[in-house]
Amino acid sequence: MSGIKDGVSRRGLMKGGAAAAAIGTAPLVFSRRAWAEKFRNDPGNAKSIKLGFNVPQTGAYADEGADELRAYKLAVKHLNGEGDGGLLTTMKPKSLKGNGVLGKKVEYVTGDTQTKSDAARASAKRMIEKDGVIMFSGGSSSGVAIAVQSLAQEMGVIFMCGLTHSNDTTGKDKRRYGFRHFFNAYMSGKALAPVLKETMGGERKAYHLTADYTWGWTQEESIKNSTEALGWKTVKAVRTPLGAGDFSQYITPVLNSGADVLILNHYGKDMVNSLTQAVQFGLRDKQVNGKSFEIVVPLYSRLMAQGAGKNIKGILGTTNWNWSLKDEGSKAFVKSFGQEYGFPPSQAAHTCYVQTLLYANACEMAGTFYPPEVIKALEGFKFDGMGNGPTEYRAADHQCFKSVLVVKGNEKPTSKFDLLEVVKEVPRSEVEYDPKIFGGELGPYKV
Amino acid sequence: MAKFLRNDLVVLAIFAVVVLAMPIWLQPLGAGYPDLLQRFAIYGIFAIGFNILFGLTGYLSFGHAAFLGVGSYAAVWSFKLLSLNVIPAVMLSIVVAGLFAAVIGFICLRRSGIYFSILTLAFAQMSYNLAYSVLTPITNGETGLRVLRADPRVIDGMLGVDAKGVLVTDLFGISMSGYSGFYFCAAMLIIGFFFAMRIMRSPFGMMLKAIKSNQNRMSYTGFNTRPYALAAFVISGMYAGLAGALLAATDPLAGAERMQWTASGEVVLMTILGGAGTLVGPFLGAGIIKYFENIFSAFNQQALNQAFSFLPEWLQDIVVGVISPFVGEGWHLTLGVVFMLIVIFLPGGLMEGFRRLGRLFTSGGNGPDRRKAASPAAQPQAAE
C-alpha cells in the first residue's frame, strides 16, 4: 500500500458538501479519472464492485447473522435499482441513483465469522485478498468488530460495523476505516436512566450480573454511572462466566442482598438464560424495601428475546431500532423487508442495511471509491429518513448519533414478532457525549 | 543409513517444492491468496507437532490449543515490549510454550489413556476460561491482545527503528503480511517438517513408538518411559507455540478463543483426517480443514447458482437444493460427515487411502519405509 501519493490538495478541493454534490452530478468518467491513485481492490474499469458480508453463520448468533444477511441482500438489490427501493425512497440527502454505485453494479460475497475474532479476520482477509471487496461489513459481537476493524485499518479497506454495542468500538479502539451506526453502552445508560427513574423511583438498590468479558464490563460501568447519577445505589456487581448456562447460583443471592433491582448485563444466550431463570426464581413477584422487585436488561435483541418467551413481559431495556416505529423510513424498510421475506426485520438487519446504503451513498458523494475520500464523505455526514430520525456520523469518533429507543417487553403481543413496545424515543441530545472521554485515536486516512 | 538419508532428502525436497509452489497450484482451487496460504502453513506446523505426540506415542491430548494460545500471547507481548521483528517473537513463543508444556506435561503424563486426555482438556479449559476473564490485563480478554502505537518496544527504540503509520510486523524490513508472510511461514513449516522427520527416524522416535505399542512391556524391562513421553509432549508444545507465534506474526492479534477445547479438537481432527503417525498426513488434514472453513463456508446461494448455471433450470434448482445444506452455513455438517466417514472407513486417514489406492495399482511396494508409516490405529493401543 505504499506508493500512494498524498492528495492533500485534492482533499482540500473535496471539502464541503457542495463540492461533493457537484462532483456527484459530473460525468462518471471524469470522477474516475480524478483519482488515478492506487488503492487496494480498486475496481478500475470493471463493470461491477464487490462488497463483503461477514456475519456469524455458525454458533450462537447464527440466526442473527442470517437476518443480517437478508438485509444485506436486500440492500444490494435496492442499490442496483431492483425491488421497491426501500430506504432509497426516504433517505435524504441522497446521492444514490439506483443504478449501482458510481454506475457499477453491486455484487457481494459472504463469509462466516463463527463469532470468533480469528475466524472473522480470516474470513475478512479472504474477502479482501481473494474476492477483492471494496468494503466489508458485518457483526454481532464487539470483540469481533474491534478485531476486524483494526484489520480494516491495516488493509486499507473500509469496514462498516454491524451489531456491536461496546463503548470501545468507537472509543479507545476506534479506527479511521471503521464506522458504527449502532448505538453503544454509554447511550443505553443515558437513555435508560430517566425512564428508570420515572418507573422505579430515585431510590433503588441495584444488583448487577455481568458477563465476564469486555463488553459486559463496559456496559456495567455505563449503567452504573448513569443510575448512580439518579441517586441509585449499587449493592453489588457480580461477574458470571460467559455461557454459564445455569445462572441459579448467581441469582439466589440476589434476594438476600437487599437489592431491589436486578440489572442483567448479558447478551444473547446468556441473556435468555439468566432472564428466564431470574423470573423462575420469583424475583419479580417479590417486595423488597417496600418496593416491587424489578429486572432490567439494558441491551435487548428481539431475535434473542424470543428465546426468553413470556419472561420478557414488562422488562425495560434499550434497542437501536424496532420495526414498530412509525416514521417514513422505518415503514418503508419494514415493508420491503416484509414483502421479500414475510416477516419484519430485526434491529441487526436494520443497522446492516443502513450501513450498506450509507457506504454506497458516500462513494457517490465522493465520486470515487478511493477510501480516504469516502471516509471524508462519511465523516460528519448528516442524514435523515433512515429510521432513527436525524442522524449524524460524528467525525471525531465515527459513531452515529441519533435517538435511542427505550423499550419494554410487550405485555400483550399481537404476533410472535411483536415482542418489544417502544416506551420512549430518547433524543440525540440526551445521549451525546464528548468523544474524548473514551480516548483512543482514529489513525491515518492513508495506509 | 546413507540410503535413508538420501531418501529423506528427496522427501524433504519434494515437500519443500510442493509447499513453496502452493500459491501457484492452489490458485485454480480458489485458495491461492496469502491469508489462507499462511494458515495452511501455520496449522500444518501445529498438526505436525501434534502428530509427534499423538502419532508416535499414542497420547491423545485434548488441550493442545492452549500452547498455541500461549505462543500467540507471548509473540504479541514480544511485539509490544521488544520489537516488531518476528525473530524475537518466534523465539520467545517457542520458549514460553515449551515451558508451559513442560509444566502441564509433567502433571498430565502421570496418567495415560483417556485420563490423560481429560487432564489436558481440563488444563486447556482452565487456561481459556481464565484468559477470557480474570487474566484480561494480560490477554485483553474478548477483544484480543493487539499491538498498539504506545507500546514501548525496547529493542526497536534502541535501534532507532520507528514504526510509521500502521503497525506491521516484519523480518528485518520485510513485511510479514501478504505473500512474504506466507514464505516465512512456509520456511518454518519446511524446517518443522525436517525436524519431525529426523525425530521419527531417530532412536528417540523409535522409543516413542515403543511407548505406543506397549507401555507396560516397556516398564517391565525396567525402562522409565515418562521422560521420553514428556520430551515428546514438550516438543509438540513448542511446535504449537511456533504456530501461535506465526499466527500472531502474520496477524498481530491474539484472542482467547484460540485456546478453547473445540480448537484443540480441531487439531485432532486435522491429524486423524490426514493420517496420524504419518509425516505428510497432518499437514494434509490441516489444509483440508482450513479449506473447508474458509472456502466452503463462503459458498452461498448466489455463488451456487452461478456455478451450476450451465445446467437446465430445473436441474440447477435440484442440484443447488441438494448441495446448499452442506455448504455456506452448513459447512460444519459436511465436516462432521466427512470426518465420520474417514474414521469409520479409513482409520489411518487420507494417507491410508492413498496407500490403498497405490497398492491397487502397484503389485508390490512394501519396503521398510512403508511399514513405518503404517497407520497408528492399526496397532493396538497400550494405554487402555
Added chain:
Amino acid sequence: MDAIVLQILNGLDKGGAYALIALGLTLIFGTLGVVNFAHGALFMLGAFCAVSFKKLLTLAEVTKVPSDLGFPVTKEVFYLEKWFGQTGLTIIDFAVPLAILISIPVMILIGLAMERGLVRHFYKRPHAEQILVTFGLAIVLQEIIKAIFGANPIPTPAPQFVSGSANIGEWLGLGQFVVYPWWRLIYLLFSLSVLAAVFSFLRFTTWGMVVRAGMQDRETVGLLGINIQKRFTIVFALAAVVAGLAGVMYTPILPPDYHMGMEFLVLSFVVVVVGGMGSLPGAVAAGFLLGILQSFASMNEVKSIFPGIDQIIIYLVAVIILLVRPRGLLGRKGVMET
C-alpha cells in the same frame, strides 16, 4: 445460612442433571467399553423431543391477514385451541411433562439406531477412535437440529401452575427470601427417581444382574451362553433414554438450542472421571458433589478470596482427583488405573 441452603439446592439441582448424563456415559463405558462423545447430543435430542412435541401441539392454522405494514402478516390459531378450546390450551401448557411419554420411545429408537448402526462396529477399536467417531456424530446431529430449528434458544416453559417459586424459607423457618422455583424442585425429585429406577432395575432384576455381571467380566458371562451383545444394545438404549429424559425435563430451566449438548458433554465427562470410570454410584455421587462445589465456588465470599475460581473449579477438582486417586471416588481398583 439462607445462602448456604440455597446454594446446596442449586448444587443438587445441577448435580441431578450431571448425574443423569454421567450415569448413561459410565453405563455405556462399563458395559460396552465405549467412550461415547455423542452422549451430550443425546441430552440435546431429548430436549428437542420436548421442543418438537410442543411444536406438534401448537400446530396452527395459518392465515394471512393484511396489515398496515405493507405486507400481509400471518395469524396463527392453534388447532388444539380451535378444536378443544380451553382444554386444548391446557394440553399445550403441559407440553413438557407430556413430552416425557413421547421421548421414551423416541430415545429408545435413537439409541438402538446409534448402537446398531455405528457404535457396535467400534467395540474393538481403540478409545481414541471411539471418541473421534462419536464426536463426529455429535457434530452431525447438532448441525441437523440447527438446520431444522435454527440456532436461537427456543422457549419451552413449564406448566403455568408450577412456573412460580416455592416459599421453602417458610417451611424451614428461614425467612421470606428463601424461595426456590417449583420446577427445579420437581427436577430434583425427577432425577432422583430416575436414578432410583435405574439402580433398582440393575440391582433387582435378573436382566440387570446379567448386565452388572457383564460389566465385571464380559467374557465369562458370554461363555455362560447368554447373548450379551443383545443386552448391551438394550443398555445403550437405556442410557439414551436417561440422557433424553434429563434433556426433556431441563428445557424449562434452560431454553434449548442445538449446542447445549456440547456444553454438557465436557462437564459430564469430568463427572464420570471424578466418580470413577464405569462406576454407577460414583457417577451419581460425583455429579452431585461437583454441582454443589460449583455453586459454592460462585459465592461472592469465595470469589473474593480466589478470583475466577467459579470459572475453573470443576476442572481443578478433576485434575486433583485424577492425580491423587486416579480410579476416581468410587471406581473399582484396577479399572483404568494407569
